[in-house]
Amino acid sequence: MTEHTTAALWPAPSATAPVDATVAVPGSKSVTNRGLVLAALAADAGRLLRPLRSRDTSLMADAMRAMGVHVEEGVGPDGTGEFWRVVPAGLHGPATVDVGNAGTVMRFLPPVAALADGPVRFDGDPRSHERPLHGVIDALRVLGARIDDDGRGRLPMTVHGTGSLAGGSVEIDASASSQFVSALLLSGPRFNQGVEVRHVGGRLPSMPHIRMTIDMLRRAGAQVDAPEDGGEPDVWRVTHGALLGRDLVVEPDLSNAQPFLAAALITGGRVTVPDWPAHTTQPGDALRGIFTEMGGSCELDERGLTFTGSGRVHGIDVDLSDVGELTPGVAAVAALADSESVLRGVGHLRLHETDRLAALTKEINGLGGDVTETEDGLRIRPRPLHGGVFHTYDDHRLATAGALLGLAVEGVEVENIATTGKTLPGFDAMWTRMLTADGAPHPAGAPGTTVTTGTSGTTGTGGSAVGARLEESA
Ligand SMILES: O=C(O)C1=C[C@@H](OP(=O)(O)O)[C@@H](O)[C@H](O)C1
Numbered sequence: 001m002t003e004h005t006t007a008a009l010w011p012a013p014s015a016t017a018p019v020d021a022t023v024a025v026p027g028s029k030s031v032t033n034r035g036l037v038l039a040a041l042a043a044d045a046g047r048l049l050r051p052l053r054s055r056d057t058s059l060m061a062d063a064m065r066a067m068g069v070h071v072e073e074g075v076g077p078d079g080t081g082e083f084w085r086v087v088p089a090g091l092h093g094p095a096t097v098d099v100g101n102a103g104t105v106m107r108f109l110p111p112v113a114a115l116a117d118g119p120v121r122f123d124g125d126p127r128s129h130e131r132p133l134h135g136v137i138d139a140l141r142v143l144g145a146r147i148d149d150d151g152r153g154r155l156p157m158t159v160h161g162t163g164s165l166a167g168g169s170v171e172i173d174a175s176a177s178s179q180f181v182s183a184l185l186l187s188g189p190r191f192n193q194g195v196e197v198r199h200v201g202g203r204l205p206s207m208p209h210i211r212m213t214i215d216m217l218r219r220a221g222a223q224v225d226a227p228e229d230g231g232e233p234d235v236w237r238v239t240h241g242a243l244l245g246r247d248l249v250v251e252p253d254l255s256n257a258q259p260f261l262a263a264a265l266i267t268g269g270r271v272t273v274p275d276w277p278a279h280t281t282q283p284g285d286a287l288r289g290i291f292t293e294m295g296g297s298c299e300l301d302e303r304g305l306t307f308t309g310s311g312r313v314h315g316i317d318v319d320l321s322d323v324g325e326l327t328p329g330v331a332a333v334a335a336l337a338d339s340e341s342v343l344r345g346v347g348h349l350r351l352h353e354t355d356r357l358a359a360l361t362k363e364i365n366g367l368g369g370d371v372t373e374t375e376d377g378l379r380i381r382p383r384p385l386h387g388g389v390f391h392t393y394d395d396h397r398l399a400t401a402g403a404l405l406g407l408a409v410e411g412v413e414v415e416n417i418a419t420t421g422k423t424l425p426g427f428d429a430m431w432t433r434m435l436t437a438d439g440a441p442h443p444a445g446a447p448g449t450t451v452t453t454g455t456s457g458t459t460g461t462g463g464s465a466v467g468a469r470l471e472e473s474a
Pocket residue numbers: 029030103104176177178179182205206209210324325348
């Protein structure tokens with residue numbers, strides 16, 4: 001856990017009534033950044049429709065540009081929103097990539113850089129020097145790349161691209177991050193022999209994110225063999241071959257929908273998120289089950305996902321290994337529940353944007369809570385909380401967790417709310433608008449208040465298509 005800064009304090013608004021709003025959530029970070037990588041590696045141009053525009057995705061687009069790929073911004077005809085057009089080109093070095101604190105950029109791009117025709121230097125925020133990268137660095141060396149690092153398997157480092165990579169079979173321990181596996185698979189079609197990745201080690205977290213990688217690779221024309229198709233457990237194979245340029249519609253970011261759905265749960269209100277996909281690999285879809293168990297109910301129909309709180313919030317005993325990025329939000333809700341919660345399977349969160357288990361424990365306890373760290377998660381015993389400063393350690397999900405606590409606890413001040421810009425710029429304005437919605441009951445198909453950001457996302461309200469999934473129109 002890094003030291004907190006003296007950044008501005010944001011007085012988290014408390015809820016004076018049950019929320020009743022429709023909140024259009026911008027595009028998925030994970031889909032946008034995979035889409036950019038696959039488009040840059042494709043044989044011809046493609047577009048990302050409704051991409052997320054945030055710090056993590058801008059870093060990815062800028063890194064592509066630094067290596068010679070054209071990423072152009074555009075706005076489509078009425079109602080279709082913003083897009084990014086990606087025109088692949090020969091990947092070039094020398095180049096410099098700023099990864100910020102984006103796991104997707106620091107893990108997904110070194111294999112791309114190995115295909116460039118010169119050196120690509122990687123560096124980022126101080127925290128990026130602490131986040132594990134050994135799975136990618138060691139694997140790339142086995143697959144034929146030359147990499148200069150400081151011997152710790154972390155950033156900063158330089159990948160000496162030679163224009164191609166042999167590829168082949170490799171064993172990695174990806175228990176620290178599923179992104180090691182995704183990184184090698186995403187570039188696999190461009191390796192001369194494709195790639196076979198075998199995970200050896202502790203439990204692999206974030207499996208839905210690996211399924212997202214496989215799903216998107218297949219939609220881009222790649223041949224992938226995966227364990228869920230009857231293959232060997234923990235072994236993935238990607239065959240060498242061309243990737244297709246195409247149009248990809250980016251789904252709303254369901255993990256970023258979490259604070260808004262949680263607001264309905266905490267206040268006993270109602271929030272609709274339009275364009276919630278009927279089928280998705282996003283881990284945020286698990287919120288339907290988790291928050292229902294914690295005391296609400298949800299309905300997926302032509303308006304999107306409507307979550308309604310019951311006025312009671314229950315504790316939960318849950319394994320979040322598959323959906324680790326939901327942990328800060330679940331922990332905040334659990335601190336306001338009527339019974340104890342145990343969150344399991346998320347030891348790897350100690351290596352996320354910050355040590356999330358330590359940070360959540362310290363900050364919730366700083367408001368009077370009773371949270372203890374376990375070996376692989378958190379035990380949360382609800383207690384009456386009081387106001388105070390909620391530090392965020394440059395972690396977007398700590399910031400939204402603080403906002404959630406502020407709904408029910410007067411006098412919570414969230415440090416550096418702007419850190420939400422990593423994946424959700426304008427969160428504070430969306431939050432305030434959700435809370436100041438007029439609460440007028442909205443019949444099916446005619447939601448009352450719509451909250452959008454200016455950065456991306458849809459502005460659709462009633463009648464917007466459910467199932468805005470990854471779609472090919474190429
Ligand atoms: O591949 C992805 O897009 C992600 C994978 C997960 O990483 P870990 O497996 O490191 O938790 C997740 O937490 C992160 O927010 C996004």
